[in-house]
Amino acid sequence: MAVTKAYADGMLRYGVIGVGTHGESHLQCVAAAANARLAAVADLSAERAAVMSEKYGPCQVFVDYRELLAQDDVDAVSIVLPDHLHRQVCEDAFAAGKHVLVEKPLATTVADAEAIVAAQRAAGKTLMVNWSNRWMHSFAQTKAALDAGELGNPLYCYARLNNTLFVPTKMLAWAANTRLPFWLICHRYDIARWYFRSEAKRVNAVCRSVKLKSMGIDTPDFYQATVEFANGCVGNFESCWIMPESMPALVDSKFELVCSDGYVNIDAALPDFVIATHAKQLNRGTLQGDVMGEPVGFVNQAIKHFINCVLLGQEPLITGHDGLMITRALAAMVESAEKGEPVNL
Numbered sequence: 119m120a121v122t123k124a125y126a127d128g129m130l131r132y133g134v135i136g137v138g139t140h141g142e143s144h145l146q147c148v149a150a151a152a153n154a155r156l157a158a159v160a161d162l163s164a165e166r167a168a169v170m171s172e173k174y175g176p177c178q179v180f181v182d183y184r185e186l187l188a189q190d191d192v193d194a195v196s197i198v199l200p201d202h203l204h205r206q207v208c209e210d211a212f213a214a215g216k217h218v219l220v221e222k223p224l225a226t227t228v229a230d231a232e233a234i235v236a237a238q239r240a241a242g243k244t245l246m247v248n249w250s251n252r253w254m255h256s257f258a259q260t261k262a263a264l265d266a267g268e269l270g271n272p273l274y275c276y277a278r279l280n281n282t283l284f285v286p287t288k289m290l291a292w293a294a295n296t297r298l299p300f301w302l303i304c305h306r307y308d309i310a311r312w313y314f315r316s317e318a319k320r321v322n323a324v325c326r327s328v329k330l331k332s333m334g335i336d337t338p339d340f341y342q343a344t345v346e347f348a349n350g351c352v353g354n355f356e357s358c359w360i361m362p363e364s365m366p367a368l369v370d371s372k373f374e375l376v377c378s379d380g381y382v383n384i385d386a387a388l389p390d391f392v393i394a395t396h397a398k399q400l401n402r403g404t405l406q407g408d409v410m411g412e413p414v415g416f417v418n419q420a421i422k423h424f425i426n427c428v429l430l431g432q433e434p435l436i437t438g439h440d441g442l443m444i445t446r447a448l449a450a451m452v453e454s455a456e457k458g459e460p461v462n463l
């Protein structure tokens with residue numbers, strides 16, 4: 119691998135901002151990467167940051183992310199903060215000359231997404247939005263089959279991505295600050311747009327607030343959205359996060375793609391093996407986790423892709439432009455559901 123001169127020793131010096139549930143996945147992958155070194159972590163919770171530094175470091179620990187960004191020995195950062203908090207930290211990271219891997223969604227408003235892309239262009243640094251599901255073998259192989267012309271032209275998709283009630287009530291302290299199009303639908307919208315090679319033209323969505331509202335959490339229980347793309351493709355997307363906690367898995371997922379000469383059916387969340395005790399199932403499937411201590415799966419591959427792109431000076435598979443176009447469609451879903459009428463883009 120011929121790295122750019124800036125990284126003559128072939129190592130990317132890495133910081134992670136936000137080391138909550140998913141921030142730990144980033145730490146695990148960076149710590150295991152042969153061509154990256156974890157230099158620093160930052161989190162508002164000093165205790166959590168210290169625990170993560172001890173587990174995946176040693177590395178510097180900050181409560182104020184701006185202090186991390188001021189470090190000369192940090193080349194790139196993962197920003198793994200709540201959905202609605204990405205803009206300011208991305209802008210500050212680019213102003214400090216860092217490359218950025220920002221978690222999905224890029225932002226929760228079009229104005230925020232535009233500001234992040236403008237900051238990246240002004241800085242000339244790498245920006246990747248981590249729609250890591252593209253690295254699931256099922257979605258990646260479908261893309262390869264489409265690109266090879268084996269399925270004909272894509273016509274429409276049905277995509278469902280659900281969570282159990284555990285997620286908005288116990289896992290996320292900030293569920294009321296996001297909406298399902300940004301938290302879940304965005305994963306499948308990214309896949310559909312990648313397959314369709316087109317942008318949303320007309321978005322018609324509905325949502326309802328019953329269960330979470332009754333629990334004092336101000337965000338809808340479910341969204342259903344129909345998106346017409348400029349080239350005629352149609353995507354149907356639905357997500358809820360009120361499935362019973364007794365479901366076999368936290369995630370329920372289904373993706374169907376109908377093409378002029380083919381059909382694809384993906385149950386992405388189903389593990390392909392079972393390890394059961396009397397108390398619970400222990401298997402995490404082959405999509406993520408670790409094998410013999412080494413991180414494996416789509417999250418690891420996505421983060422490796424970002425590290426390699428920065429070192430090689432290459433554009434990542436998912437750019438700021440992708441993030442902005444996807445944010446436009448997601449924001450239109452929220453707007454359409456609020457207004458009760460379709461939104462034209």
Ligand SMILES: NC(=O)c1ccc[n+]([C@@H]2O[C@H](COP(=O)([O-])OP(=O)(O)OC[C@H]3O[C@@H](n4cnc5c(N)ncnc54)[C@H](O)[C@@H]3O)[C@@H](O)[C@H]2O)c1
Nearest residue numbers: 136137138139140141160161162163198199200201221222
């Ligand atoms: N790609 C994926 O598959 C995937 C999976 C899960 C989450 N995510 C995304 O990752 C992001 C984080 O989600 P999560 O589940 O880890 O959330 P989380 O609540 O578990 O973690 C967020 C962390 O950010 C910290 N934080 C908040 N404000 C901060 C600030 N100003 N400075 C420093 N630290 C701050 C919190 O203390 C917390 O530790 C979200 O955007 C989410 O959508 C992506």
